[in-house]
Amino acid sequence: MTITQLKYILAVAEYQNFTIASEHCFVTQPTLSMQIQKLEEELDTQIFNRNKKPIQLTDVGTKIVEQAKIIVDESNRITDIVDQQKGFIGGDFKLGIIPTIMPTLLPLFLKTFIKKYPKVNLKIEELTTEEIVKKITDGHIDVAIAATPLENDILKERVLYYEPFVGFVPTEHRLFSKKTIDVENLNIDDILLLEDGHCFKENIINLCSALGNKNSHFQLHSGSFDTLIKLSKEGLGMTLLPYLQTLDINEKDKVYLKDFKEPVPAREVSLIYHKSQLKIHMIDSLKNVIDSVIRGVIAFNDVKIISPIQQKKGA
Template sequence: MNLRDLQFLIAVADLRSFGQAAERCFISQPTLSTQIKKLEEALGIQLFERSNKKVLPTEIGEQIIGSARRMLEEEQIIKELAASARDPLAGNLRLGAFPTLAPYLFPQLVPLIRRELPKIRLMLIEDKTDTLLRQLSSGQIDAALLAMPVEDESLQITALFEDEFLLAVACGHPLANKTIVTLDDLTGLPLLLLDEGHCLRGQALQICQTAGLSEQQDVRATSLETLRQMARAGTGITLIPAIAVREEDGLCYRPFQAPPPRRTIALVWRKTTARRVLFEKLVFSVLAIRRKALRME
């Protein structure tokens, strides 16, 4: 048994699929299946229940997978300690962000990181919040930009900025005539939301519950761009975070009466990391971008 075997084990556990796990690990499915089988034979136990439709960890498999995650995290800590001793502001930085933030913040952040941290090799990962948290815990990524709250005592969470929600409606919609809207203005109107698994959906649903709004059940978008197009076509109204607002996209954006609904964006990393200096530098970089954006508004 070696660390690579543990990576295979965790990939299968995360994805519940030998095929997808093989893709993640950049090996063939037969090779991965053989390695897992050898691991089971070496341990003398069955790690996974296999069927044509799904792969599930056994009870003892779950315990071993938990230990494997901790071992790989310790391996990552050793690597980080060595790299930090050489140069804390050099090496690879695997940075994640969720889909309703990444396309709007990454293009501003990358040039700044390349200028301020020239020895850093940046890898950007866009994925849903739950996936990013799993990758962060297992050491697959180094840090993530997430929307609060994040409830995990093993993670360092540093709030960066507030991102207000704006109402987005077709410019022919009656609410487009208002300068400021209230949540009461939305009562009875069809609200377009993202599909399950997107953190923006959860944030919007909280707003809906506060205002007594109802979701339009027959539309579940997987991207902000789809929400924009549906709202522009007059299918319904939607909420768009300020960082994602475009001035000329055929929609009318209206701010909410104070205090407006908003989300808090934070940088999150493992408390055990040896790269705290790097992440603190990254915090300052994001804050610099936000200050610049506020001056331009």
């Protein structure tokens, strides 16, 4: 039994296809199949049911895969221990970021991180929160940046900053004349929202749910803040933006921005990773870089954190 064989069965278990698994393992399909067959012969048991499409694990195969994950992770930990002892920060580092954070936060820290840690091969993916949780669980990304808390027992969360909500209110809207707006002024029926799959939408729904408005319909959903801003300027409703998004708004449109009264509703933005994550030294380095650049951009203290987790009725 070898670590390589265990990696192969993990790949087939995930992709449920020998050809796709071999491509992700960078070997030929016959090589991968032969190694898995050797392992099955050594164990005198069948790991995969090849008669079903897609390929499925047998009952004992499911248990073998669970143990294989532990063994492969522990083998990787040896390299990580050596790297930390040497103070080496380098190698592959896979980062996921949710869409409502990536375009505003990434430009703030990416150049600094690359310059400071040139030996790190940083691979970045834009992912929804749901995709992030799955990819962290499956070991396909090392760390992610997302709105928290996520209330997931397998994840560790380290807060980076608290990002306030800011109102974007068109001139004909009932709240435009106000210098600041209060959460109690909001009516979810005239708030333009991001489409399903964005946790910032859940932030806003949860914010408005506190007012007892849980069953409202929404007039219009969009996939980007830029679209919401344009639609709002056309008089189709107000919208809410995360603070960093407002920094790129042109001077002419800043007249539409309305701050909230304190405590300002805000989302918590954190680094999240698996509790058994190996690359803690890289995660620490990433956090230090982000801390250094965000400190001069966001300096809000009196905030009320709004959860991105969908609230249950009656909760």
